[in-house]
Amino acid sequence: MGPFWRVLLQRNAVLPAADAEPSVCAVPLNLRAFVDTADPYGCGAQGFKVGGTPSWAQGPAHFRCACGADPVHVCQMPESMEFAVLPGQPVQPDGVDVGTYLLFLGNEVYFLACPDHCDPATVRPVNQN
Template sequence: MLLQRHAALPAAETEPSLCALPLTLQTFEDTLDPHGLGAQTFKVGGTPSWAQDPAHYKCACGTDLVYVCQVPEGMEFGADTDGLFLGNETYLLACPSHCDPAAVWPVNQN
């Protein structure tokens, strides 16, 4: 989904402040809060837990983008606890028409 037509080659050296960790996906019951928001955790699918108002965007092809996954605010990804996305809650929206492999839009909220 995040493949680009003209993808850059990997860097010759690894980024010292980020460390690779295994990713394990498991089934998760996404319980909604009284406002209809999903759980505030790293997740693929389910219901977003919008930090602000829900975001609505259209793809260049005209199709409404749909929620795919989220990274909660303050999630630590580095050995020195650097916050990815400046500590914001981040959501990925994608084109359900699959018009282009790069039809994914990041949304940051705080």
């Protein structure tokens, strides 16, 4: 498990947006500690998680930051994770439920980032299905 929290400490950090997201309902993020043990293929537990070992749906993705560092796993979002929408929003085409949206086309998404936090833009989403 890498030091996932280091990528959150950006030198040029900005404040959160003043306006709320207009379509998707905000929900509290409750984190709890767990031991993420990799299986024989090097994959961790499935589900939404911060830190730990990615569960790689299609095998590990390898990238290198422009600064030369190997990115670390920050978090992952499981496939078909539904987000409740606010009343009055249009129905998502090809969605699974009228009252929810799927992000990233319902794919499993892993967020990798430069551990040297050379630039905030070095967070890389990796989609797999």
